Amino acid sequence: MNASAAVLPRDNVAAGADNVLEARGLTKVFGGFAAVKGVNLAVRRGSIHALIGPNGAGKTTCFNLLTKTLVPTEGRILFDGEDISSLRTSEVARRGLVRSFQISATFPNLTARENVRVALQSSFGTAYHFWRSLRAVAPLNARADELLEQVGLAGSRDTPAAELSYGKKRALEIATTLALEPRVMLLDEPTAGMGHEDVEPITDLIRNAAVGRTVLLVEHNLSVVSTLCDKITVLQYGQVLAEGNYAEVSNDPAVVTAYMGGVDE
Amino acid sequence: MPRLLLLAIIAAAALAAPFYFYSVTLMTIMCFVVFACSFNLLLGYTGLLCFGHAMFFGGAAYVTGYLLKTTSLSTELAVLAGGAAAGVLGALIGFLTMKRQGIQFAMITLAFSQFIYFVFLQAPFTGGEDGMQAIPRNALFGVVDITSNLTFYYVVLAITALCVFVYYRVVHSPYGEVLKAVRDNQPRVESLGLDPEKIKLVAFIISAAMAGIAGGMKATVYQFATLTDASWPISGEVILMTLLGGLGTLTGPVFGAAIIILLNDYLAGFGEWALVSQGVIFLVVIVFFRRGFVGELAAFKRYLARRSARHGTAAAPGAKTAEARG
Incomplete structure (x- = not known):
């Protein structure tokens, strides 16, 4: 297992410029416990890449390291060749690396349109204009409505986010993320807690949103991963267990053991 | 249009009020309206519970008083200077x-x-336990005499109206939208490339400056500034006003401040019982009327609207407003 992990980075480095996001030797230690140990990850530009693994495999930690929510103990993160290891979440977001959250991250007391408008204000430069009326952000409404329509929320424009259904909240979250025109979208379990009937529309939404950009997602639902993703990285015990497309990964004996062999904590 | 009409009625009532009510009570209410608005901007729209807002209120009262006593600065500028000083203190803290x-x-x-x-207790310029006495009301703009309470009422009214407008403008600005987003979900705002700490700091400074203007006004209304204005019970009182009026509602602080000041005034004769009744009211509001006076009123209006929509009959909203009162 260690041997295969050691071989992977050389492969990835060889691919070089085509990787929009790279992690090298990523390690995170929580009070003596290494949740993530020397993970190398390369996300190819324009791909949909999934991070999977049994419970406690370090997926979420790995994700939080990549989004700069956590500071790595060791290792480097490169975004488009730039070392972003020491930058903050808001700084990497402005560079085009934007994350979503596992629990639906909307602004419950704002309407759907206002939710998207907050994201649009990020680059519009009015976020600190406390002396102006809301007419100052009226030019953003057209773009906000367009994004809402793209995710099928045109009818809920003036509804407070708190009153939207769970599926619609996730759609709103994607519209809000798309408002930043991210080059890379990091999605944390986009279908978590979702009923069977909501999974399909969200999967379609992600597929549409991924056109022209890169998506890295952490996911539990293997059927979502199988149809959506170009490449899958399997984590176990904080290390990379296997990597490849769905067919390769699902036939890997180590992965089968990890998923079937009861390593769940 | 009805909103404009409502504004006109409120304006007319405010202009006529000193002929029917004791002007000092009215001015006290207005000082606390501004103070409560400043506090609601923080707690209601930013989600920050500042348990020391009296330092801005009391601090500015001393600054305004000191300037009026030692210089010939006009009253409105002295109040503004108090607000600015509180803003600087707010920026630092x-x-x-x-x-x-x-x-x-x-x-x-x-x-x-x-x-x-x-610091105020020990500093010589505040007068310590005795407070700062005999603060003059220097002429408005250096020319208009405002020593009479009736004239001064209109000065306080103008400053209050201006402050309430500023508060309204901040809440309904592009920044206000971002501010509410920070209150609702701070990590998400950060993930969108904005800096929530800086956004909250701006709100804190605006709030501190506005609390300072309220304190400066109070020093000129009573013509003295005391340690009480900077003490923690004042910080508690403004929390009470904001919650009673309705957290995160635009007009809540106005009603909250008015209710508390009037209660204090009417119950003053009962000594300690004034505080006891305040405690009881606070408990009742916390337990039964979480949304506060304005919040409950709005909820009741929505309920009536829904009911009349369902039955196709218009209910009479005017008669029921008293029920929503805490």
Whole structure:
């Protein structure tokens, strides 16, 4: 297992410029416990890449390291060749690396349109204009409505986010993320807690949103991963267990053991 | 249009009020309206519980009083200077505390305000326990005499109207939208490339400056500034006003401040019972009327609207408003 992990980075480095996001030797230690140990990850530009693994495999930690929510103990993160290891979440977001959250991250007391408008204000430069009326952000409404329509929320424009259904909240979250025109979208379990009937529309939404950009997602639902993703990285015990497309990964004996062999904590 | 009409009625009532009510009580209410608005901007729209807002209120009262006593600065500029001084203090304390949230933030701001309180107690210019007495009301713009309470009422009214407008403008600005987003979900705002700490700091400074203007006004209304204005019970009282009026509602602070000041006034004769009744009211509001006076009123209006929509009959909203009162 260690041997295969050691071989992977050389492969990835060889691919070089085509990787929009790279992690090298990523390690995170929580009070003596290494949740993530020397993970190398390369996300190819324009791909949909999934991070999977049994419970406690370090997926979420790995994700939080990549989004700069956590500071790595060791290792480097490169975004488009730039070392972003020491930058903050808001700084990497402005560079085009934007994350979503596992629990639906909307602004419950704002309407759907206002939710998207907050994201649009990020680059519009009015976020600190406390002396102006809301007419100052009226030019953003057209773009906000367009994004809402793209995710099928045109009818809920003036509804407070708190009153939207769970599926619609996730759609709103994607519209809000798309408002930043991210080059890379990091999605944390986009279908978590979702009923069977909501999974399909969200999967379609992600597929549409991924056109022209890169998506890295952490996911539990293997059927979502199988149809959506170009490449899958399997984590176990904080290390990379296997990597490849769905067919390769699902036939890997180590992965089968990890998923079937009861390593769940 | 009805909103404009309502505004006109309120304006007319405010202009006529000193002929029917004691003008000093009315001016006190207005000082606390501005103070409560400043506090609601923080707690209601930013989600920050500052348990030391009295330091801005009381601090500015001393600054305004000192300037009026020692210089010939006109009254409105002295009040403004009090607000500016409170804003500077707010910037400093906000800078030091903005990384903290929730109860930690409340405790740290309380600690700072206690520190400031004891500085005022010891500093010679405040007059210590005796307070700062005989603060003059220098002529408005250097020319208009405002020594009579009736004339001064209109000055206070104008400053209050201006402050309430500023508060309204901030809440309904592009920045206000972002501010509410920070209150609702701070990590998400950060993930969208904005800096929530800086956004909250701006709100804290605006709030502190506005609390300062309220304090400066109070010093000129009573013509003295005391340690009480900077003490923690004042910080508690403004929390009470904001919650009673309705957290995060635009007009809540206005009603909250008016209700508390009038109650204090009417119950003053009962001594300690005034405080006991305040406690009881506070408990009742917390337990039964979580949304506060304005919040409950709005909820009741929505309920009536829904009911009349369902039955196709219009209910009479006017007669029922008293029920929503805490």
